[in-house]
Amino acid sequence: MDKNTKPNALPEKVVRRHAEMIAELLPALTRLVIEEGRPADTLLNRHLRDHRELGSRDRRFLSQAIFSYFRWYGWTVNKLGLGPSEACLLGSALDSDELSQSIQFLATRCKLGFRAEPMGYMSVAEKRNTLNERLKNTPDFQPLELADLVLPDFAAVLNPDVIDQCIVEFQQRPPTWTRARTDPAEFMKTLAKHKISGAEHSRAAAAVAIEGGVSLTHALGSNNAQYVVQDISSQCVGLVCNPQKGEDWWDCCAGAGGKSIQLIDLMQQEGKVLASDIRIPALKELKKRTRRYGIKNIRSQPFNAINDEPFRKTFDGVLVDAPCSGWGTWSRNPDARWRASRRDVIQCAGRQLKILDNAKWCVKPGGVLVYAVCTLTRPETEEVVMNFLDQHADFKLDPFVHPLTGEMTDGKMQIWPWDASNDAMFIARFIRKEDS
Numbered sequence: 087m088d089k090n091t092k093p094n095a096l097p098e099k100v101v102r103r104h105a106e107m108i109a110e111l112l113p114a115l116t117r118l119v120i121e122e123g124r125p126a127d128t129l130l131n132r133h134l135r136d137h138r139e140l141g142s143r144d145r146r147f148l149s150q151a152i153f154s155y156f157r158w159y160g161w162t163v164n165k166l167g168l169g170p171s172e173a174c175l176l177g178s179a180l181d182s183d184e185l186s187q188s189i190q191f192l193a194t195r196c197k198l199g200f201r202a203e204p205m206g207y208m209s210v211a212e213k214r215n216t217l218n219e220r221l222k223n224t225p226d227f228q229p230l231e232l233a234d235l236v237l238p239d240f241a242a243v244l245n246p247d248v249i250d251q252c253i254v255e256f257q258q259r260p261p262t263w264t265r266a267r268t269d270p271a272e273f274m275k276t277l278a279k280h281k282i283s284g285a286e287h288s289r290a291a292a293a294v295a296i297e298g299g300v301s302l303t304h305a306l307g308s309n310n311a312q313y314v315v316q317d318i319s320s321q322c323v324g325l326v327c328n329p330q331k332g333e334d335w336w337d338c339c340a341g342a343g344g345k346s347i348q349l350i351d352l353m354q355q356e357g358k359v360l361a362s363d364i365r366i367p368a369l370k371e372l373k374k375r376t377r378r379y380g381i382k383n384i385r386s387q388p389f390n391a392i393n394d395e396p397f398r399k400t401f402d403g404v405l406v407d408a409p410c411s412g413w414g415t416w417s418r419n420p421d422a423r424w425r426a427s428r429r430d431v432i433q434c435a436g437r438q439l440k441i442l443d444n445a446k447w448c449v450k451p452g453g454v455l456v457y458a459v460c461t462l463t464r465p466e467t468e469e470v471v472m473n474f475l476d477q478h479a480d481f482k483l484d485p486f487v488h489p490l491t492g493e494m495t496d497g498k499m500q501i502w503p504w505d506a507s508n509d510a511m512f513i514a515r516f517i518r519k520e521d522s
């Protein structure tokens with residue numbers, strides 16, 4: 087081995103292949119994501135399924151390069167007009183403390199006009215200032231702004247005092263949050279045995295953050311029942327539901343069952359959950375998961391929570407984890423911001439209110455109705471709660487303790503991305519009045 091070659095260095099043919107792959111993939115991917123509104127992670131997964139010859143380091147390279155590209159797209163492509171390879175190089179430099187060999191190789195084929203130094207350690211404001219300084223003498227230069235990192239509609243539906251802070255958070259990669267399904271101390275021991283560093287949240291005891299880039303499935307096996315991957319903000323939804331042993335709950339937008347499984351775990355398997363969703367494939371995935379974990383008391387049923395007649399039976403608790411704009415997940419899905427629109431937010435809010443109107447019939451007197459959305463827009467959060475309460479005098483907000491801070495809420499709360507490096511989430515807990 088050449089004495090200048092690092093021990094873990096990739097062979098040149100690998101870095102060359104990475105650079106060629108990304109240069110070939112990005113133009114088509116950009117068209118599909120930006121013009122056709124398709125999610126980048128789904129497209130990447132399809133590409134990987136069609137190219138089984140790609141190994142784990144190829145997958146890691148592609149996903150990091152693609153997500154960095156879309157995270158900084160507002161500056162690199164929209165504002166600076168760079169081509170895909172140059173934008174990918176600059177996006178990776180903005181995200182990394184050290185350029186990977188494959189990105190360094192890509193740099194040799196790019197015409198960026200300046201050297202892309204790693205800027206991962208800088209704050210977003212420092213990154214902006216550094217680029218503005220470097221580019222200020224280029225013809226027609228327009229200074230880069232924070233607001234360029236999202237579409238103009240973003241500011242139209244958010245409280246003005248949180249806009250900049252949200253954008254800054256969207257530029258960072260959050261950790262992988264897991265939920266220990268049984269004893270968190272045992273899960274921590276398992277992590278330590280596999281030399282994986284995990285950090286428990288100081289309040290949400292089951293929540294453990296895992297360092298970036300670790301494949302838990304690879305390290306712990308795909309059937310490990312000790313944990314599930316679940317963002318800490320999503321874990322807060324189950325904690326706010328706070329189901330008690332022996333209760334009967336309905337999770338009416340259950341998807342693949344992340345929260346149904348949490349509800350049953352919180353009841354220590356002594357209770358029942360009916361999990362329904364409009365998507366039958368998601369319910370099939372839920373069944374696979376419950377089988378894997380040996381969970382017997384989650385029943386699933388296809389159900390359209392807007393159009394179908396509400397059930398005749400009532401439940402101790404109903405969870406409406408509603409379909410939403412998803413704007414709170416932009417640090418994890420950086421491409422999603424380029425498909426966002428105010429119109430979509432307003433449509434989502436309308437659908438959420440319809441689902442709540444329908445689901446409320448199934449809450450028994452004295453029972454609980456929890457509304458959750460992984461977003462931070464006003465029309466979908468505060469305004470839905472206000473409209474629901476205006477129309478349903480038989481329900482009132484039920485104050486609860488904020489799971490991340492321990493402070494008492496008035497029955498609703500917004501979890502911000504900076505609370506614990508997490509997705510944003512809004513949660514409201516209503517109670518049906520006993521005499522209604």
Ligand SMILES: C[S@@+](CC[C@H](N)C(=O)[O-])C[C@H]1O[C@@H](n2cnc3c(N)ncnc32)[C@H](O)[C@@H]1O
Pocket residue numbers: 320338339340341342343344345346362363364365368389390391392393407408409410
């Ligand atoms: C935020 S996701 C739920 C995630 C899930 N609760 C979890 O924890 O993994 C919203 C879900 O609502 C479902 N959905 C959308 N429209 C619906 C409708 N009209 N009736 C029932 N479910 C619907 C979607 O299929 C999606 O799975």
